[in-house]
Every structure is written in structure tokens, then in C-alpha cells.
Amino acid sequence: MKNFWKKLKKPILALAPMAGITDSAFREICRQNGADVVYSEMASVSALFFKPQKTLDLVRFRKKERPYVVQLFGKDPTHFAKAAKIITEKVKPDGIDINFGCPAKKVFGHGSGCALMPQKELARQIISTVCDNTHLPISIKIRAGLRDTTAVHFIENIKDLPFSVVMVHGRTYEGSFSGKVDYEIVEKIKKIIPDKIVLANGGIFTPEDGARILKEHPAIDGLGIARGTWGKPFIFDQIKKLISKGKYSEYDFKKIKKIMIKHAELIWKDKKDLGMFEIRKHLVWYVKGFSGAAELRRKLVEAKSVEEIKNILKDS
Numbered sequence: 306m307k308n309f310w311k312k313l314k315k316p317i318l319a320l321a322p323m324a325g326i327t328d329s330a331f332r333e334i335c336r337q338n339g340a341d342v343v344y345s346e347m348a349s350v351s352a353l354f355f356k357p358q359k360t361l362d363l364v365r366f367r368k369k370e371r372p373y374v375v376q377l378f379g380k381d382p383t384h385f386a387k388a389a390k391i392i393t394e395k396v397k398p399d400g401i402d403i404n405f406g407c408p409a410k411k412v413f414g415h416g417s418g419c420a421l422m423p424q425k426e427l428a429r430q431i432i433s434t435v436c437d438n439t440h441l442p443i444s445i446k447i448r449a450g451l452r453d454t455t456a457v458h459f460i461e462n463i464k465d466l467p468f469s470v471v472m473v474h475g476r477t478y479e480g481s482f483s484g485k486v487d488y489e490i491v492e493k494i495k496k497i498i499p500d501k502i503v504l505a506n507g508g509i510f511t512p513e514d515g516a517r518i519l520k521e522h523p524a525i526d527g528l529g530i531a532r533g534t535w536g537k538p539f540i541f542d543q544i545k546k547l548i549s550k551g552k553y554s555e556y557d558f559k560k561i562k563k564i565m566i567k568h569a570e571l572i573w574k575d576k577k578d579l580g581m582f583e584i585r586k587h588l589v590w591y592v593k594g595f596s597g598a599a600e601l602r603r604k605l606v607e608a609k610s611v612e613e614i615k616n617i618l619k620d621s
């Protein structure tokens with residue numbers, strides 16, 4: 306069995322999964338800017354079970370994104386079994402991830418995502434089923450806890466199963482997306498499963514955050530970064546420079562404009578129907594904080610083609 310995770314140099318820097326954000330274009334941009342591995346948006350195992358085409362389109366990828374992990378969510382082991390098979394055979398990513406961390410109503414409310422953390426038997430069954438239905442390495446994504454079930458309880462219950470990686474969002478379900486991030490619990494988990502890869506996720510918004518967490522918690526194998534990549538996909542390169550050389554260079558607007566254009570072109574290639582809508586949200590993030598941002602933002606969001614975006618950026 307090929308397990309790309311074992312070949313990655315530590316610390317491993319991963320683009321964490323984000324629905325509506327980590328599409329093929331953004332994954333490629335992050336890989337080009339230092340991400341060691343990239344995750345898809347979460348894909349429903351029930352959709353893959355009943356009517357797979359739309360979801361298969363959602364998780365399609367280009368070679369330049371490799372190593373690439375498709376994340377699955379759901380609650381029915383039968384659906385997970387078929388989904389793991391279809392993804393392995395038709396999409397052929399480098400790994401499959403299982404979502405045990407999502408608190409969003411439409412996922413959690415149906416008993417999936419983080420709602421699975423306290424369900425000891427079902428969680429074991431889902432992980433075993435996915436492992437049995439693919440030759441790809443399996444990762445899981447969990448939270449620091451939900452009510453009485455901590456991440457430590459969860460991991461103790463499944464530690465003997467043959468998954469390779471766990472990404473721990475160091476906030477509890479109750480902490481949602483803004484509560485305190487507990488990196489200590491991530492270290493505790495590494496001690497329970499020393500032979501598996503453990504990544505810390507949550508609250509990494511600057512290169513300094515990333516370097517500090519790795520320094521203060523040396524047992525951790527790497528980081529998963531989500532919102533800290535918005536408009537700053539180069540945060541991965543900057544963290545690597547900061548760790549290896551003690552400093553990193555800021556990206557001036559000239560460099561960022563190049564990334565913006567490449568990103569817009571990739572989105573446009575994939576999503577002609579939704580293209581400008583999808584491009585806009587990234588453009589707004591890229592220009593945030595630059596002088597004259599308000600005026601530039603106004604022009605960019607009114608642009609109707611990638612050519613128009615290029616012209617606006619050329620003149621700015």
C-alpha cells in the first residue's frame with residue numbers, strides 16, 4: 306500500500322478542508338505556495354451512494370494538486386463503504402479523510418460530522434468500513450471534544466484501527482470557530498498514537514502563529530490551516546521560511562497580483578457558470594489591508610471577466 310503521508314517532510318503543512326473554499330483552483334494555488342497536502346471540500350457519502358455524479362464533479366482534481374485528500378462526511382457505514390470505493394476507483398486521490406469535526410447544522414443535525422464523536426461503536430464501524438473499502442491511506446478530522454467526549458476519549462476508542470493521520474481542530478464543538486484553541490490536547494493525542502501522524506488545526510492566521518505552535522508543541526507532526534489561507538495562500542511558504550531561516554519576506558502587491566490572476570484563471574477554467582461570483586470572494590480577501598483597497602475592491606467586484614480583472618490590476 307502506498308502511503309504518501311509517510312514520505313512528507315515534517316512539519317507537514319496542510320490546507321484544511323473548507324466547504325465552498327477548497328476547490329481545485331484554490332488547492333492548486335496553495336500547493337504552489339507551500340502547502341504539502343491539500344484537502345477537498347467535504348463530500349456527502351449519501352450523495353455518492355444514491356446519485357454520485359454531482360459530488361464526483363465537486364471533488365475532481367488536477368495532478369498539480371497532489372498529494373490530494375478527499376474528505377467524506379455522513380453517518381451510514383453502508384454509504385461510507387460505497388463512497389470509499391467510488392472515490393478510490395473514479396477520482397483516484399492520494400488519501401481519504403473522514404469528517405468527525407463539523408458542527409454545521411446541516412451536517413451535525415443529521416448525526417454526521419462532530420455528532421459522531423460520542424458514538425463509540427458507530428465511529429469505529431465507519432473508520433473500519435472505509436479502511437476495508439480502499440487501499441488509500443485514511444485520515445480523520447476531529448474536534449477537541451463535544452460535551453463529555455474529549456478528543457482523548459475518542460482517540461482511545463479507535464487507536465487500534467489502521468488509520469494513518471488525525472487532524473485535531475483544537476476547539477470543542479461548543480467553542481465553534483472562535484473559542485480558545487487547545488494545542489495541549491493535540492500533544493496528548495500524539496502520545497496515545499505515536500506511530501500515527503497528528504496535525505494541529507485552529508487559530509493559525511499568521512506565519513508567527515504557525516511557527517510558535519510548532520515550537521511550543523514539538524510532538525505535533527504538522528499543522529492544518531483553514532481561514533488563515535484566505536487571501537494569503539503563501540502563509541505555507543512563509544511558515545516554512547520562518548522555521549528554517551528565522552524570517553520570511555512579506556508579499557508585496559506585485560507578487561500578490563500574479564497569484565490573483567493565476568487563481569482567477571483557474572476558477573474561470575472550472576466554473577464558467579459561477580466563475581465571477583467565486584472569483585470575487587477571493588479577490589476581496591487578497592486586497593484586504595492594501596492601500597486604496599476600498600476603491601480597488603469596488604472595481605474588482607464589478608469586473609465581468611478575467612481580462613477585465615487583469616486590466617484593473619495592471620492599472621493599480
Ligand SMILES: Cc1cc2nc3c(=O)[nH]c(=O)nc-3n(C[C@H](O)[C@H](O)[C@H](O)COP(=O)(O)O)c2cc1C
Nearest residue numbers: 321322323324346347446474507508509530531532
Ligand atoms: C467556510 C468554512 C468551511 C469549512 N468546511 C469544512 C469542511 O468541509 N470539512 C471540515 O472538516 N472542516 C471544515 N471547516 C473547518 C476547518 O477545516 C477548520 O477546522 C476550522 O476553520 C478551524 O481552523 P482555522 O482556525 O484555521 O480556520 C470549515 C471552516 C470554514 C471557515
